[in-house]
Amino acid sequence: MDLRGRSDPESIVIGNANRAIYEALMDHAAWPFRTAVLTGPDRSGKSLIGKWASGQGVAVIDDAEREDETDLFHRWNAAQESGEPLLLISNRQPWDISLPDLRSRLGGSLQLEIGTPDDDMVAQLIESMAAQRGLSLSEGATAYLVPRIERSFSGIERLVEVIDRLSLERKTPATMSVWRDALDQIQGPEQQRLL
Missing domain, CATH: 1.10.8 (Helicase, Ruva Protein; domain 3)
Structure with a gap:
């Protein structure tokens, strides 16, 4: 996918609000616990970024705040065992997590947030x-x-x-x-x- 293209509906404009996120996603070996949490405003391209990341060998869970917490915890553990990087996409961070083990693990993961465009x-x-x-x-x-x-x-x-x-x-x-x-x-x- 062309990240800088402007005519393809699947293109993503890279700018001040998301450049650091792409840099971090390309270096997933440096993620703590092989996990990153991506948040950002509505319509900011979070799902499109997730689609791009999945093409880079990253397991992606979009709308992670809607997932069952036990399932998320198992996915986190599986990422640790397999070495596969895991990207959780959420509309807000932190979201209300009742499972203490999951809350602490996601809290220690790389936090990425799409900012305001210049x-x-x-x-x-x-x-x-x-x-x-x-x-x-x-x-x-x-x-x-x-x-x-x-x-x-x-x-x-x-x-x-x-x-x-x-x-x-x-x-x-x-x-x-x-x-x-x-x-x-x-x-x-x-x-x-x-x-």
């Missing part, structure tokens, strides 16, 4: 999400949108969806009038005027 990564995400939709953004789109957009993966995705919808509804290219109206729909005209 301006450069926001611009790359806008371009990548637009390309995945086949949406052509006019020149200057990221320069206009980046300072005005919410700094969250779900917020960026929502904005690109609205731009795409408005452009299709109006049967017009995605130019500044569409960008502005999309921002108004997402965050309101009052907040946009403050930026």
Whole structure:
């Protein structure tokens, strides 16, 4: 999988918010107890990262907080015995773990968290999400949108969806009038005027 590609729906934009995670995932021999726990905000690509990691020989359990704790404990033990690295993906960390042995073992594992994207990564995400939709953004789109957009993966995705919808509804290219109206729909005209 091309991690830097921008037209493939399976591509992942690498930036400040997740670069250290990829570096850690590529060096799983250094993980304490051969286990890492990955958390991050909604729509930040945790499952896609897990898919990539599984292709690198890592056993992956997505939505680990929903798994039976005894099963997770057995999977942790199996990773120790086999030497196979284990990546647990969760929406939150720490999650409420009642099994004390599991709680202590996961607490001693490598903790990885996807952060907040900076301006450069926001611009790359806008371009990548637009390309995945086949949406052509006019020149200057990221320069206009980046300072005005919410700094969250779900917020960026929502904005690109609205731009795409408005452009299709109006049967017009995605130019500044569409960008502005999309921002108004997402965050309101009052907040946009403050930026």
